[in-house]
Amino acid sequence: MKKKLGLLFSSTLSLILLAACSGGGEEASSEDFASADDNTLTVWAWDTNFNIPIMEKAGEYYVQDGNEEFKINIVEMSNEDTKQKLVSGFTSGVSEGLPDIVLMDDYDVQNYITNYEGKFTELSEDIDFSQFAEYKVDNATKDDGVYALPFDSGSAGLYYRTDYLEEAGYSQEDMQDLTWSEFVQIGKDVKEKTGKWFVAFIPNRGTHYIQMAMQSAGLWYFDENGDIYLKDNPAVREMAEILKEIEENELAKPVDYFAPEGIGAVTSGEVAAVNSAIWFSATIRSAEDQAGKWAYTNVPQLETVETATPYTNLGGASWVILEESPNKDLAIDFMKTEFAGNDEFYQDILVENGAVGTYLPSQTGEAYQFEDPFFNDAPIYKDFSEWMAEIPGVDYGNNTQAAVDALRSVLQGYFDGSMTLDEMLEKAEETYTMQVGQ
Known part of the structure; x- marks a missing residue:
């Protein structure tokens, strides 16, 4: 029997650390930050109808894959708030006020991996990026390193x-x-x-x-x-x-x-x-x-x-792991196992959440052959995923x-x-x- 993940979920839109950065305000809850518990990952993401339930599901799969003590703490955070808090944390040098994993809009990835060198984990030794859409990998690449794991398509x-x-x-x-x-x-x-x-x-x-x-x-x-x-x-x-x-x-x-x-x-x-x-x-x-x-x-x-x-392409996002995360190795293994290796997970989020991932091996699955009655039985996921592979x-x-x-x-x-x-x-x-x- 599959074990159910004990999910730690926070919907707090927290303010980071230093009230002086904004001239006032309440301190963020420690539950919004990376935990000293080496079985727990904290993730910042937005959209309670899309990204957050998908990350919850990834956590459930990781528990089912043998990591029975694993917990995931997902903090709902708008894209703009995320960027503000990352910059505040990076410039203040207080890494403990940040999460382990962050969802980042693709249009922002190059800006952050270039201007905040050393703050994001280089992943090419752990992830096979030839298995992802080329345009997404290109966007996550700086010099010879890849610093973000591609997620959904904006095909x-x-x-x-x-x-x-x-x-x-x-x-x-x-x-x-x-x-x-x-x-x-x-x-x-x-x-x-x-x-x-x-x-x-x-x-x-x-x-x-x-x-x-x-x-x-x-x-x-x-x-x-x-x-x-x-x-x-x-x-x-x-x-x-x-x-x-x-x-x-x-x-x-x-x-x-x-x-x-x-x-x-x-x-x-x-x-x-x-x-x-x-x-x-x-x-x-x-x-x-x-x-x-x-x-x-x-x-x-x-x-x-x-x-x-x-x-x-229009939109789309990728996941970054912070280099100073106290649980960096766990974060890498989690992302590698589910977002860079679990075809079943991608089939699940396609059917349940309408998420066309950019992990190419998943796109041969049965869910991509679905003929949508809303669109007069057209294979919408198959078509858009095939177009995705052609995006410059x-x-x-x-x-x-x-x-x-x-x-x-x-x-x-x-x-x-x-x-x-x-x-x-x-x-x-x-x-x-x-x-x-x-």
Whole structure:
């Protein structure tokens, strides 16, 4: 009989250590930090519907695999709080105020492993990284070391309402192999003939569209030297024009795409299409009355970039182990056993949590052959996982958020005609340079 894990769970959003860092506040509970108990691991992660229950399940499997005394203490911590507390701990030098394992957004990994050298455990001697999606490993690599264990995929596609598209005159065959300009034209027809919004996001904050397009061509905000790369970046230029056209034609319901109002626009039937990752399929599926009305295909493809593909990523995270963890060896063995070696675990979290992992051997399992009745019996997990293997790897660099902020600060000026495309991108580069001092 399988033994049940005695789970220690804390939902405290703790404040780290030094109240002086924020000018006041309560000290964090010691239960939020790495334990002196050599059978216990403390993990910081966010999302009680996804990452946290998955880590709980990994702990249960580890107990079943013969580690009967093992306990896992999972602390719910937002991504922003996690980053703040890591920086506070690293700069104060008080390692006992930190956990053993941290969930880290992929866009932040390079920043942290580069700027906080020696704070994260190098894993290549313990983990076979050839078994993970290449683009995720590339992002976790610095020099010759790999400092994060890849977790979930942000493999992305275009979801669309077949009934709305049919009303606008488009079949599912018409939705295959689209370019971004064709995507916009379809949106115009959908709005004219159905009265529906085509998509839901705020165009002048639509950098997630730019990022999906860039990664699909193996490009990013920075060139091979790490310098800001906006004005001469063909993907940025093409997508700025696409976003402007979406704005001018009022194709997008102007709401934060990942806030409740953005999600609600999709689940209430207000929009016809969504470009997002596999993890968004759970949100779409939550609108049970829309079963059979959704289909999916690859994201649209760039026309002006020779390296363009229809494969890209949005979001996703990886696990890092802190070098000064008092239980580092246990943490490595736990992650190696479950996240880098347990096919059954990955099949379980796919079925129960909708998590497409980036551990490649797991993707031949039966769960990946599941034909989803919500999507008219399409093998959604198989398709998105096959696309994942084709996603071009890019170096997210140390300052992705600064580049995002700089670009967002000037997009509206381009949309309203007060700046040309060149002027807008020049201004974005100047703003970035002022922010990061390059």
